[in-house]
Amino acid sequence: MEPNYVQHILEAAQWISDRIDRRTLEFGLVLGSGLGDLAGQVEDPVVLPYDAIPHFPVSTVEGHAGQFVIGRLEGRQVIVMQGRFHYYEGYSMKKVVFPIYVMKQLGVRSLLITNAAGGMNRGFQAGDLMLISDHLNLTGDNPLIGIHHPELGVRFSDMSQAYSREYRALARRIADRMSAERGEAVRLQEGVYAGITGPNYLPPVELTMLAKLGGDAVGMSTVGEVIAASHAGLRVLGISCITDMAIGEELEPLTHEQVVAVANRTRPVFIELVKRFVAEAPH
Template sequence: MLSMSKVVSGDSYEECQATADWLLSSTQVRPTVGIVCGSGLGGLADMLKDPQVFKYSDIPNFPRSTVHGHAGRLVFGTLKGKPCVCMQGRFHLYEGYPVQKITFPIRVFKLMGVETMILTNAAGALNQDYKVGDVMIIKDHINMPGFAGVNPLTGPNDERFGVRFPCMSDAYDRELQKLARDVVSELGYSDFMREGVYCSLGGPSFETIAECVMLHKLGADAVGMSTVQEVIVVRHSGMRCLALSLISNCSVMDYDSHEKANHEEVLETGRQRAEQLEKLVSEIVAKLERNNNSLTR
């Protein structure tokens, strides 16, 4: 008979541990940094040296990515001497997975020893000062599905993962944000870097004009269909978190506009900005160790 927690979540501690054990037995890499690649940003994984690649379909209990632009591979290797694991493709509510299954890899990473997560996504700009190709450091989020009870922590809480009611006012590590700002300045990327609030929706349809206007009035600078559920589990698990949004399109907020959002534009923007984003993430990872003692947990 299945336990209640397994019925509700689909990612019991035992399942996560079994997957972590399988991966640890299949690679010599012991990652301390986890990276999640958003739409069109899978090239981040190509930065890893001595890569060892696993297809999601070959990993026990792992869901499969169904979105164009998401390779569906887990890549282990080193980046600037740091052992890393990188997801080439994530999972989304609109693919039909339970929200707990979407965040399954995050729990597995924690059980493998990951301490810091860097998440990337492609997002539409709500802030009218943003341009396509900008990169936004996420300082906070609005979890719209959460307002309707769609939260990865719904159901019985397993204390081995984390506390029942985790704090989210510090979801995005402020020391990591400062580190990112410092790296941006060093690389000369300040002209296309932003900081703002990311709003997550369920998708897969893009937002209506009225929805975009409403979300901007609520305080959101960019909108997308991912990341927030992962961040909640990252913090629930006690890991540090940095998240970056690549502004891939400007949300339509004018009824006289003939612009239309589309996934191809998202992927093309990713290709155009990939080199700078890869360099940014690489340099942030390189500086993690020297800043480790001052980073909040």
């Protein structure tokens, strides 16, 4: 990590802290493509554009608002990333995960991270949600490479429980209750997220390879952020919105607009699941 990395984290966190009335933040939420509307349900919000925060990158992807929304959600103090940063935008992996360390510095102890992903498991279908049980880091990079800053975490970070088993079990129980109340099943899958650099969607042979390696869904975010979150000691729940089926042998052309459209259709169930999780999750 660059020599001034920790100082930049502290300065960004202090700038934010000065603007949120010393609130004690409990949850961090990272909202992926098409899922940013949840930020509109935060009560008593303080909205802080990324480009105003010292040392912050700027989100350049369609569907990502590029701001923090800080306030109350289901009675808990939350900081919501309405839009994230991606390696494919040209940022270093350290810059991609910079907000995770800032949220930790602000007092966040739990992170709910979401993304839009292509489904590689033949048992999935577009519109499903998938609890992430583990990931494959296929980006060729790692945010912990470089100078070790012990203020942020240990040199050799353990990833055996990067995605909290307790949080996944709670999410499944919530989905079961929602299914009973709605009279139809909430399609909540569970599986391994394969993180790639992007920005291109993968060709058929590479998707077939990833499925054979154990991937159930594929996307262009999340793995770096979860590595940093685990390094920082945060408890993580990861949820993918399966926006398309990415099965190599049956692949059809895909656009970002299609991805966002499916995420939008899934949004009501997703938002309800997230809100109930935030209300019930222990720290």
